[in-house]
Amino acid sequence: MDKREEVLRISGVNVRKCMRCGKCSGTCPSYDEMEFHPHQFVYMVETGNIEPLMNSESLYKCLSCFACVERCPRGVEPAKVVEAVRLAAIRQKGNNHLKASAVPELLDEDTPQQLLVSAFRKYSK
Amino acid sequence: MVYSYYPGCTLKNKAQDLDRYARLSAKALGFELEEIENWQCCGGVYPMARDEIATKLSSVRALADAKAHGRDLITLCSACHNVLKQVNNDILTDEDIRTRANNYLKLDDPYMGETKVIHFLEVLRDVVGFEALKEKVTNPLTGKKIGAYYGCLLLRPSGVMDMDNPENPKIMEDFIRAIGAEPVIYPQRNECCGGYLSLEDKEAVAKRREKIAQSAAEFEAECMVTACPLCMYNLKKNDSNIPVYYFTELLAEALGVKN
Numbered sequence: 001m002d003k004r005e006e007v008l009r010i011s012g013v014n015v016r017k018c019m020r021c022g023k024c025s026g027t028c029p030s031y032d033e034m035e036f037h038p039h040q041f042v043y044m045v046e047t048g049n050i051e052p053l054m055n056s057e058s059l060y061k062c063l064s065c066f067a068c069v070e071r072c073p074r075g076v077e078p079a080k081v082v083e084a085v086r087l088a089a090i091r092q093k094g095n096n097h098l099k100a101s102a103v104p105e106l107l108d109e110d111t112p113q114q115l116l117v118s119a120f121r122k123y124s125k
Numbered sequence: 126m127v128y129s130y131y132p133g134c135t136l137k138n139k140a141q142d143l144d145r146y147a148r149l150s151a152k153a154l155g156f157e158l159e160e161i162e163n164w165q166c167c168g169g170v171y172p173m174a175r176d177e178i179a180t181k182l183s184s185v186r187a188l189a190d191a192k193a194h195g196r197d198l199i200t201l202c203s204a205c206h207n208v209l210k211q212v213n214n215d216i217l218t219d220e221d222i223r224t225r226a227n228n229y230l231k232l233d234d235p236y237m238g239e240t241k242v243i244h245f246l247e248v249l250r251d252v253v254g255f256e257a258l259k260e261k262v263t264n265p266l267t268g269k270k271i272g273a274y275y276g277c278l279l280l281r282p283s284g285v286m287d288m289d290n291p292e293n294p295k296i297m298e299d300f301i302r303a304i305g306a307e308p309v310i311y312p313q314r315n316e317c318c319g320g321y322l323s324l325e326d327k328e329a330v331a332k333r334r335e336k337i338a339q340s341a342a343e344f345e346a347e348c349m350v351t352a353c354p355l356c357m358y359n360l361k362k363n364d365s366n367i368p369v370y371y372f373t374e375l376l377a378e379a380l381g382v383k384n
Contacts, residue, residue, distance in 0.1 A: 010174045011174070029316055029317045029319070030322070030329065032329075032332070033329045061326070063277070063319065063321070064170055065277035065281070065316075065320065066277055067277065067317065069281065069282050070291050087174055098324070098325070103324075106324050106325060110139065110358055111139070111324075112135045112140060112358050113135045113139060114135040114140075114169050114202070114204055114354050114355045115169075115323060117166055117169040118170045118320065118321035118355070119324040121168045121169060122170060122321060
């Protein structure tokens, strides 16, 4: 299966509903941290230009805050596209973004358990 | 009234105050939180992928346990609430997920999405009632200007969470009024705190934190309240010196049961 099909299947999103208004990126709290922004994820998946997304740190900057999902006037759900590309990347052997061995030095005395379980769920398989 | 209760991992560790003050307040208000036996961590974030099943099973087990007891399921942590409610919606609306989850679990009584997931704030609003709560307050926080910080997970996606208007919510402001204080409405109250990015990109989260705290300060909030341990962690050490409390702590204080 090609990557475009894989991402569409995992996400369940119909990227062709997008009307390119850019509201998802306009409302994204992680916009400044991203090389590719939510509207670009949607467009690049639509056109099959997946590789640059798969290799971008932008995958790990999405906060899953559902702002783009809530505010998209067309119900495209861009966060689900980002999640699907991220999974297509980290589900491959050796591609975990966060490794357990890196965690101890990232902790401080207040680090909530919620932060660790969330990061592992987003960044590793 | 007895409710099944899902505390979640952080309320047993770094966010014990969120749990403890809720239990004390519930007792004072006449309802009981009975913790589900052998609950498992929800995973902290809802798995959005349509083909994920294993990551949803801990939620389904908790939901099925509440159903077996014939009770609604109460949550406190915004993240647990979001995950459990979205997974419940999957079971209700997605036949593929429902079938595969039940194939895995082989429960005596298949789980079909029957449980109602309710956040503690919704119990205050819809069961106790904010007017009745106001009458039970013995120690009103009169004159205190409090900014409700909703963050993202309580409200969104609104079609599933169905707690309040996602862009102009009022449940926490009504709560703040009920405990005798004055709500402060500020623009950043329903924008993300930076979430799990704080493990490896502390600079990005610092930008979010200061933007939110400045927004609250600009509208003259003396403090903020939250229902989420990760929001608490990300926001509490802000340059605007605005303290952040769990909403349950202020509730217990107003009810005179904090100590």
